[in-house]
Amino acid sequence: MSASISGLACVVFDCAEPATLAEWWQRLVGGDIVYDDDGDATLHLPGWPRLDFIRVPEPKTVKNRMHLDLATVDYDAAVVATEQVGAVRATDIYDGDLFAVFRDPEGNEFCLLRPGWDEHRLPS
Numbered sequence: 001m002s003a004s005i006s007g008l009a010c011v012v013f014d015c016a017e018p019a020t021l022a023e024w025w026q027r028l029v030g031g032d033i034v035y036d037d038d039g040d041a042t043l044h045l046p047g048w049p050r051l052d053f054i055r056v057p058e059p060k061t062v063k064n065r066m067h068l069d070l071a072t073v074d075y076d077a078a079v080v081a082t083e084q085v086g087a088v089r090a091t092d093i094y095d096g097d098l099f100a101v102f103r104d105p106e107g108n109e110f111c112l113l114r115p116g117w118d119e120h121r122l123p124s
Contacts (some may be wrong), residue, residue, distance in 0.1 A: 010042075010050040011068065014060075015106050018053035024105050025051060027085045029070070060107045063093065068110040075114045082112060 015021045022033050022041035031045035043051040072078040079100055083089075087102040090109055094101045100112045 008049045010052045012052045012054055013106075013108060014056040015053055015108075016055065016059065017106070018055050021104065021106055022051070022053040024085065025053075028082060028087070064109045067108070069099070069117075070110060070112050071115075071117065072112055073115060075112065078112050 013021060018039055018041045019033075019035060022043050025031075025043055026033055029043075029045060029048075031043045031048075031051075034042045034044065036042075038055070040055060041053040043053070045051070070078070082100075082102055087104060087110075090101040090103050093109060094111075099114060099117065101109055102112065103109055
């Protein structure tokens with residue numbers, strides 16, 4: 001790592017409704033939300049970089065170039081919980097057995113990984 005970069009501070013979601021999307025992610029992964037005067041939101045989770053939700057005027061139109069991969073301890077239970085909060089399976093992106101791809105309410109893709117996912121990573 002460059003001596004001038006100290007780490008990952010946050011992951012930012014550009015979105016139409018920051019409060020709504022932050023609250024949806026909070027139902028999925030937990031944490032505490034802080035809102036700023038502009039209506040943007042930050043989700044704080046212990047041991048995670050913070051998740052920032054920033055209002056932008058343009059809608060999402062294509063697949064994300066970057067996304068979150070969420071580790072699980074009970075993959076099947078995580079899939080059920082993810083579907084219960086309203087995530088939609090993105091089988092058009094991946095429909096295999098190693099992990100599951102979902103979309104949040106604004107269409108942002110993210111993955112649920114099976115326990116032991118690290119064993120299946122692509123070589124660097």
